[in-house]
Amino acid sequence: xxxxxxxxxxxxxxxxxxxxxxxxxxxxxxxxxxxxxRVQDEQDYKEVVKTIQTTTETVSREEVIKQVFG
Numbered sequence: 325x326x327x328x329x330x331x332x333x334x335x336x337x338x339x340x341x342x343x344x345x346x347x348x349x350x351x352x353x354x355x356x357x358x359x360x361x362r363v364q365d366e367q368d369y370k371e372v373v374k375t376i377q378t379t380t381e382t383v384s385r386e387e388v389i390k391q392v393f394g
Contacts, residue, residue, distance in 0.1 A: 332340070344354035383391075 344351045
């Protein structure tokens with residue numbers, strides 16, 4: 325496992341510490357989970373953009389609702 329050192333200002337540190345406490349996590353675990361979620365969101369976004377750029381298929385609103393809500 326790699327180690328990453330990041331310098332942040334005191335105000336941001338306090339906010340991160342409060343969020344970690346609120347979620348019952350250590351600061352390291354909170355940052356690890358938050359960073360992982362951000363990276364995954366970015367990967368998902370890139371995948372959607374690629375799909376949009378490479379397909380011409382359209383789906384009706386009704387079909388989306390049917391697929392999402394059954």
